[in-house]
Amino acid sequence: MSAPRLTTIGFDADDTLWQNxxxxxxxxxxxxxxxxxxxxxxxxxxxxxxxxxxxxxxxxxxxxxxxxxxxxxxxxxxxxxxxxxxxxxxxxxxxxxxSHPIEPLPHARETVEKLAGSYHLVLITKGDLFDQERKLAQSGMGDLFDAVEIVSDKTAATYARIFSRHGEGPQSSMMVGNSLKSDVIPVIEAGGWGIHVPHELTWAVEHAEAPVAASRFRQVADLGELPALVETIARAG
Amino acid sequence: MSAPRLTTIGFDADDTLWQNxxxxxxxxxxxxxxxxxxxxxxxxxxxxxxxxxxxxxxxxxxxxxxxxxxxxxxxxxxxxxxxxxxxxxxxxxxxxxxSHPIEPLPHARETVEKLAGSYHLVLITKGDLFDQERKLAQSGMGDLFDAVEIVSDKTAATYARIFSRHGEGPQSSMMVGNSLKSDVIPVIEAGGWGIHVPHELTWAVEHAEAPVAASRFRQVADLGELPALVETIARAG
Structure with missing residues (x-):
C-alpha cells in the first residue's frame, strides 16, 4: 500500500515566513x-x-x-x-x-509562490488575530494561501482539524515551521509530515527536542530547500 | 421567483448570548x-x-x-x-x-438548542481569540455550533465570506446580534437577514441607526422570540 498523496502544506508565519x-x-x-x-x-x-x-x-x-x-x-x-x-x-x-513593518525571511516569498500552483496552502499561526492579519496583508503573500487559520494553540488535535477542513486529513499534509514544539512535533503526532526550518532565535517557552526517530520528520536549512524536499516526498508517496 | 431558502443562522456572542x-x-x-x-x-x-x-x-x-x-x-x-x-x-x-465566569443572557441556550436541529449555526464574534474561545467553552454551547468564526472586524465582506464558506451564501443566511453597526447592517448589505436583539448597554463605538427601511431587517425583544420569527421567515421564503 502506498502512502496517501501529499496535497496540503501548512506554513507557520512568525520566524518561518518573517522575522518576529x-x-x-x-x-x-x-x-x-x-x-x-x-x-x-x-x-x-x-x-x-x-x-x-x-x-x-x-x-x-x-x-x-x-x-x-x-x-x-x-x-x-x-x-x-x-x-x-x-x-x-x-x-x-x-x-x-x-506597527513594525514585517521583514520576510530568505526565500519565503519565492517558495510559497512556487508551491502555490501544485498544493493547497494554509497559513497556520498563533498570536493576536488582529496583528497576524496585519502582517499577512503587509507581506503581500495573502493571496497565495488558500486558507488562513489563526489559532490559540497548536496541538495534534488542532492540526487534525485544520488539515481535515482544508485538505484530505493530516496523512496527506505537511506542516513547515521554526518551532519544534508547535509546528513540528504535534503534526507528526497527528500523522502528518513535520518540516523544521530552524531560526537562530526561539522563545524559551517554545523549546523542545527534535523528534529524530520519527519517520515523517525532516529539517531544511532554509525555505529555499523546501521545494526539492516536497518533490522528493511527493514522488516517494 | 421565491427567495432562497433560509439554511444558516449566525449568532454574535458578546451581549447577544452572554453579558459582556x-x-x-x-x-x-x-x-x-x-x-x-x-x-x-x-x-x-x-x-x-x-x-x-x-x-x-x-x-x-x-x-x-x-x-x-x-x-x-x-x-x-x-x-x-x-x-x-x-x-x-x-x-x-x-x-x-x-477570568470572569460568563453569564448567559435570557433564553440564549434554549434558543440555540432549538434551532441547532434545523439550521446550520455559526458563531461569529470579534475580540481576543483566546478570550472568546474560553467563554464559548465555558458556556457549554460550543457543540451546538457547526462553526466558530472569530474575526477582527464585521463588514459586509466578512459576512459574504463566512456565509459562503459555511452555508449557501448570505441570501440564505441570517445574522442575530445586539449591535446594529456590526451584526445587523453589514449582513443586510451583503444580502442576508439582519435580526437585532437590543441590549440595554451598547459601547459608544458600536452605535448606529436602525435600518428601518430594509426589507430584511427585524427586531426581537429577546432571544426567546427568535424561533417563531425564524419560522415565519422560513415559511415565507
Missing amino acids: EQFFRMTEKRFAALLAEHGDHEHIAARLLEAERRNLGLYGFGIKGFTLSMIETAIAVTNGDVPGSVIGEILAAGREML | EQFFRMTEKRFAALLAEHGDHEHIAARLLEAERRNLGLYGFGIKGFTLSMIETAIAVTNGDVPGSVIGEILAAGREML
Missing part, C-alpha cells in the same frame, strides 16, 4: 535598560519570562499580552515604585512592535 | 474611582474612550487592548504621576475580566 522573535528580543533589551538600576539584563529578562509563563493561560500569545507582562514586571522589580514615564515607554515599545 | 459590556462598565467605574482626584467619572470615562478609539486600529477589540488603554489614560490624566499601585490595580482589573 528578534523584535521581542530588541524590546526586551530596551525594557531591561529602562529598569537597569533594579537589576542586570539577565535578571530583568528572567523576571519577565516568569510573568509571561504565569500569564500565558490568561493572555495567550501575542504582543498585547507581552506588553502587559512587561508592565507587571516593571511594577514587581521596582516594588511598586515605577515612574509613570517608564510605563509610558513600555506602552510605546508595545505600540512600536504592533 | 456590563463587565467593561463595571471596570470603567472602578478605574474612574482609582483616579477620582484627577476628574469625575464622566471626564475619566471620556478620556478612556478617546484612547480606545485612538488605539482600535492597533489593538483591535478585546480586554487586553482595553487594559492597555486604561493604563495609557491613567498616565495621561495624572501627567505621568500615576503611582505603581494604581497601575497594578488596573492590571488586576483586566485579569479579573479575563
